[in-house]
Amino acid sequence: MDTACLFGRTFDVSSYSLESERLRQRLWSLLGGPPLSRQPSIISRQIAGQAVEGAVVEDLLLDLNGIEPVPALFLRPRAVERPPLVLYAHAHGNNYDMGRNELVTGRPALQQPAYGHALVERGYAVLAIDNWLFGDRPRHGGENAFAKGRLLGGDTVFGMMLRDNQAALTLAVSELDVDSDRVAVMGLSMGASIAWWLTALDERIRVCVDLCCMTDFETAIRTGGIDGHGLYYCVPGLLREFSTASINVLTVPRPHLSLNGRFDPLTPEAGLEAVGIRLGAAYAAAGAPDAWRMEVHDCGHVETPAMRLSALAFLRKWL
Numbered sequence: 001m002d003t004a005c006l007f008g009r010t011f012d013v014s015s016y017s018l019e020s021e022r023l024r025q026r027l028w029s030l031l032g033g034p035p036l037s038r039q040p041s042i043i044s045r046q047i048a049g050q051a052v053e054g055a056v057v058e059d060l061l062l063d064l065n066g067i068e069p070v071p072a073l074f075l076r077p078r079a080v081e082r083p084p085l086v087l088y089a090h091a092h093g094n095n096y097d098m099g100r101n102e103l104v105t106g107r108p109a110l111q112q113p114a115y116g117h118a119l120v121e122r123g124y125a126v127l128a129i130d131n132w133l134f135g136d137r138p139r140h141g142g143e144n145a146f147a148k149g150r151l152l153g154g155d156t157v158f159g160m161m162l163r164d165n166q167a168a169l170t171l172a173v174s175e176l177d178v179d180s181d182r183v184a185v186m187g188l189s190m191g192a193s194i195a196w197w198l199t200a201l202d203e204r205i206r207v208c209v210d211l212c213c214m215t216d217f218e219t220a221i222r223t224g225g226i227d228g229h230g231l232y233y234c235v236p237g238l239l240r241e242f243s244t245a246s247i248n249v250l251t252v253p254r255p256h257l258s259l260n261g262r263f264d265p266l267t268p269e270a271g272l273e274a275v276g277i278r279l280g281a282a283y284a285a286a287g288a289p290d291a292w293r294m295e296v297h298d299c300g301h302v303e304t305p306a307m308r309l310s311a312l313a314f315l316r317k318w319l
Helices: 013-031 099-105 115-121 143-152 157-175 190-201 217-223 244-251 269-285 305-318
Strands: 003-005 010-012 041-047 055-063 070-077 084-089 125-129 179-188 207-211 256-261 292-297
Touching: 013 157, 013 190, 013 244, 041 157, 055 157, 070 099, 070 115, 070 157, 084 115, 084 157, 084 190, 099 115, 099 125, 115 125, 115 305, 125 157, 143 157, 157 179, 157 190, 179 190, 179 305, 190 207, 190 244, 190 256, 207 305, 217 269, 244 269, 256 269, 256 305, 269 292, 292 305
Parallel strands: 084 125, 084 179, 179 207, 207 256, 256 292
Antiparallel strands: 003 010, 041 055, 055 070, 070 125
């Protein structure tokens, strides 16, 4: 195949990587700027108080951004050498205290057991950080005040979250003895948005699984569903240049599973259909039609048992 229609017009496959890189750089610019170029580091690590059967669980304190230390949880299966890595992004849910601990405790919107237990049982190492404002990180006067300050300074909180997660990935593949060729990212709600954005921005991620936040922004604006998303998530000028679908096209042809609820106001069904059609065409054009899958379940903003089965099966197949 000499050409592929991946960005709304036909490109030579030979120029696809250059065009993708240009678009990634532009997205980083809109988000507030690229990640820091210096190598992130581990400030401290110790055995955590939480117990996960079959795993070594560590509390890490990381230097990811040069501004404030970032707490993290790292789960490693005891019986696997250089396991594949799942970078797990926690949800929002207005529960600022939970943060990374969602990985081992779960939350009401997720099935049990929590993903940390389910993933380690299947041989994956898992890393989860506290995102800005969550868990044991400072609250900075509250989410809206913090977001307004960042916007006035030309940055976005969502961009800051993405930069921290990318730095955590860099640290993991260099220092945590995982298989850098087998890396996935996943999450629910805010964590889902982090997952699909970060996969689009970073080609080291081989597999993406997002749950309950594949939001087509233009449809969400028309339906009013956009009001369910926080100010932290707003990227000034984004829709002048990108759509949800065009961001996700940057993941092609890497495997991507998107799991959503038909009755979730944060992900209007018409928008899901539009994204699904566009991504289906892009993956087909790239010769990887089975690497893209969107499922829409009869539920709201929650993970169902069927979603859990699909997520774990997709990771098993592709990671």
